[in-house]
Amino acid sequence: MRLSQIFTRTARENPAGETSVNAQLLERGGFVYKNSAGIYSYLPLGWQVLQKIATIIREEMNAIGGQEMFMPAMVEKKYLDATGRWDVPIGFEVRGKTDEKANFVLGWTHEEILTEIAARFVSSYQDLPFAAYQIQNKFRNEPRAKSGLLRGREFMMKDLYSFHADQADLDRYYEAVKGAYHKIFHRCGLKTIYTLAAGGAFTASNTHEFQVIAPVGEDTIFVCAKCDYAENAEISKLKNSGQCSQCGGKIEERKAIEVGNIFPLGTKYSEAFGLYYTDATGNKKLVVMGSYGIGLGRVMATAVEIHHDENGIIWPENIAPFKVHLIALEGGKTEAEKIYKDLIGQDIEVLYDDRNGADLSAKAFQREASAGEKFADADLIGCPIRIVVSKKSLAAGGAEVKRRAASETKIVQLTQLSSFLL
RNA sequence: CGGGCUGUAGUGUAACGGCAGCACGAGACGUUUGGGACGUUUUAGCCCCGGUUCGAAUCCGGGCAGCCCGACCA
Numbered sequence: 001m002r003l004s005q006i007f008t009r010t011a012r013e014n015p016a017g018e019t020s021v022n023a024q025l026l027e028r029g030g031f032v033y034k035n036s037a038g039i040y041s042y043l044p045l046g047w048q049v050l051q052k053i054a055t056i057i058r059e060e061m062n063a064i065g066g067q068e069m070f071m072p073a074m075v076e077k078k079y080l081d082a083t084g085r086w087d088v089p090i091g092f093e094v095r096g097k098t099d100e101k102a103n104f105v106l107g108w109t110h111e112e113i114l115t116e117i118a119a120r121f122v123s124s125y126q127d128l129p130f131a132a133y134q135i136q137n138k139f140r141n142e143p144r145a146k147s148g149l150l151r152g153r154e155f156m157m158k159d160l161y162s163f164h165a166d167q168a169d170l171d172r173y174y175e176a177v178k179g180a181y182h183k184i185f186h187r188c189g190l191k192t193i194y195t196l197a198a199g200g201a202f203t204a205s206n207t208h209e210f211q212v213i214a215p216v217g218e219d220t221i222f223v224c225a226k227c228d229y230a231e232n233a234e235i236s237k238l239k240n241s242g243q244c245s246q247c248g249g250k251i252e253e254r255k256a257i258e259v260g261n262i263f264p265l266g267t268k269y270s271e272a273f274g275l276y277y278t279d280a281t282g283n284k285k286l287v288v289m290g291s292y293g294i295g296l297g298r299v300m301a302t303a304v305e306i307h308h309d310e311n312g313i314i315w316p317e318n319i320a321p322f323k324v325h326l327i328a329l330e331g332g333k334t335e336a337e338k339i340y341k342d343l344i345g346q347d348i349e350v351l352y353d354d355r356n357g358a359d360l361s362a363k364a365f366q367r368e369a370s371a372g373e374k375f376a377d378a379d380l381i382g383c384p385i386r387i388v389v390s391k392k393s394l395a396a397g398g399a400e401v402k403r404r405a406a407s408e409t410k411i412v413q414l415t416q417l418s419s420f421l422l
Numbered sequence: 423c424g425g426g427c428u429g430u431a432g433u434g435u436a437a438c439g440g441c442a443g444c445a446c447g448a449g450a451c452g453u454u455u456g457g458g459a460c461g462u463u464u465u466a467g468c469c470c471c472g473g474u475u476c477g478a479a480u481c482c483g484g485g486c487a488g489c490c491c492g493a494c495c496a
Contacts, residue, residue, distance in 0.1 A: 011447085013435090015434090016433085019490070036487085146490080151496095157496090200495065202496080330455050370456095370457085372457040373457085374455095374457085376457065393456090
């Protein structure tokens with residue numbers, strides 16, 4: 001993509017009042033636009049990142065047998081009445097302008113919707129187990145949206161639901177999802193801590209959260225310095241003992257961001273919707289369920305919180321909007337154009353800063369940018385590899401290659417550039 | 423939902439109750455190109471409603487909105 005043609009623009013100043021790093025850098029870089037508190041538009045650059053995250057999640061969900069689908073954003077009252085959750089204050093009621101009473105809520109979770117669907121199709125033990133997921137926006141009436149993308153009122157979520165013949169099979173799948181989640185977060189450049197937690201409005205059972213340690217996090221966890229066993233402060237019995245119940249190691253208190261969670265639901269929802277199956281011996285039994293969530297925007301924001309420096313974002317390789325940020329400076333325009341086409345031909349993702357300055361005589365693009373501005377933008381946007389082509393680099397023998405996270409540069413011959421990157 | 427702070431051009435910020443300024447951005451012309459260049463010039467604003475006052479961006483009241491702390495929460 002050519003930087004000269006992206007309709008957004010980077011900003012020199014932080015947005016007024018925003019103190020969280022993710023809000024500052026994502027808005028300055030033109031990744032997101034805040035429409036309301038906790039409600040964001042994803043701009044072209046931010047959407048690239050979000051799609052990278054979505055792809056990773058899809059790959060790992062599909063690998064454990066998840067079937068992708070899509071459910072409605074508007075959830076009718078009858079669904080939440082069935083489980084007594086209509087009055088949970090998390091939801092935004094939806095009404096027509098002339099309606100006296102709301103009969104719908106904007107979906108903040110979809111257990112009820114999918115359980116009813118499952119009840120239509122599941123009748124035998126041979127129909128189990130299965131798991132289905134969607135990537136869709138959730139709406140939650142947060143009393144306090146905060147910290148940029150970290151706690152929003154509308155946010156994109158992957159929600160997976162699994163259906164099993166018995167608790168043992170749920171337990172088996174729960175472990176499979178746990179493994180998939182660790183892979184997902186690892187691929188997104190995040191180290192997560194598997195944390196025992198409460199079930200909130202979803203289940204009375206204990207649940208598990210995937211927590212990333214960060215000062216901006218709103219959760220407090222107690223984590224063992226030795227074995228990483230952790231409990232959320234809301235249920236923790238470790239906070240007083242100071243000693244790990246698993247290995248005896250030292251317990252530390254940490255602020256953390258919850259990027260995902262997994263819930264054993266039991267039979268609460270299958271009871272409410274009459275989701276039964278007939279087992280091999282002809283007995284009618286309730287289906288046992290689990291649900292599993294990941295907030296995509298929160299993953300993106302957390303990556304920024306963890307990976308940045310004073311000049312901007314340092315995207316983890318797998319979720320960077322582009323792999324390469326190509327800059328043409330004076331005397332390098334012709335070569336840069338060729339490199340740009342070559343890299344695209346090799347399926348190497350490249351953001352090309354083709355703004356004027358490289359060739360002042362040909363005003364091929366509307367906007368100009370100085371060399372310094374191009375460097376500043378490359379640092380702010382944070383693609384993993386920066387390539388500069390200029391009179392100076394060509395005299396040195398090729399293009400200058402620099403990793404965003406490193407300070408040293410290297411000259412690579414133009415003919416070897418794409419193989420160097422692959 | 424309680425508390426605190428804050429709302430001024432596209433963005434970031436000034437202005438004692440008395441002509442709303444600066445910087446960046448954006449447009450034009452020229453110069454310039456290895457770390458957010460320079461000159462000339464143009465552009466564009468007081469969150470909303472009410473009150474006090476000769477006069478309100480400024481004071482008062484009420485809304486609405488944003489940020490932060492707490493409560494809550496995935």
